Amino acid sequence: xxxxxxxxxxxxxxxxxxxxxxxxxxxxxxxxxxxxxxxxxxxxxxxxxxxxxxxxxxxxxxxxxxxxxxxxxxxxxxxxxxxxxxxxxxxxxxxxxxxxxxxxxxxxxxxxxxxxxxxxxxxxxxxxxxxxxxxxxxxxx
Numbered sequence: 001x002x003x004x005x006x007x008x009x010x011x012x013x014x015x016x017x018x019x020x021x022x023x024x025x026x027x028x029x030x031x032x033x034x035x036x037x038x039x040x041x042x043x044x045x046x047x048x049x050x051x052x053x054x055x056x057x058x059x060x061x062x063x064x065x066x067x068x069x070x071x072x073x074x075x076x077x078x079x080x081x082x083x084x085x086x087x088x089x090x091x092x093x094x095x096x097x098x099x100x101x102x103x104x105x106x107x108x109x110x111x112x113x114x115x116x117x118x119x120x121x122x123x124x125x126x127x128x129x130x131x132x133x134x135x136x137x138x139x140x141x
Contacts, residue, residue: 001038001046001101002077004031007055007135011070013119014126021117026056027067029129033077034093034101038141043101046141047108055135062114069109072119072127073102095122 011029012022023029030050034043050069054061062069078092093101099121109116119125 001032001034001042001105001141003033003046003050003139004074004077005029005050005053005055005137005139006031006129007132008070009130009132011127011129013070013072013117014128015120015123020120020123020125021070021072023068023070023115023117025068026132028053028055028062028069029127030069030071031074031077031127032071032102032105033074034098035078035091036093036097038093038097038101040101040104042141043105044108046139047105048112049139049141051109051112051114053137055137063112066113066115068115068117070117070119071102071106071109072125073098073121 006029008029010024051063052061075092079087081087
């Protein structure tokens with residue numbers, strides 16, 4: 001799994017004009033994608049890593065201060081742009097594989113005590129955020 005983690009002051013996801021997920025206080029926006037060999041164990045490892053990342057104010061983590069997370073599925077994190085001008089998506093897991101893994105990732109965070117908001121898997125989403133810092137990290141499991 002691959003994640004782009006951004007420290008945010010607030011963030012939201014809108015689908016067809018409806019806000020489907022939002023955090024209105026400091027936390028993390030997590031764009032997460034999966035590839036063909038990802039497993040629930042990898043999702044759990046990545047979730048725990050993100051929950052404990054000390055990147056909030058005062059070198060605190062979400063687990064330290066109960067900061068919320070907005071998780072958005074993002075198959076484009078596995079784009080292959082090495083050839084030509086059109087990305088290949090062949091490294092991204094198909095929806096029937098990716099969706100349960102993303103759901104397991106979110107369930108793991110919730111099991112750790114996180115407040116998790118989400119986008120809508122497979123939908124065209126508009127993501128709005130106020131990046132704090134800016135702080136943006138790329139993680140893989």
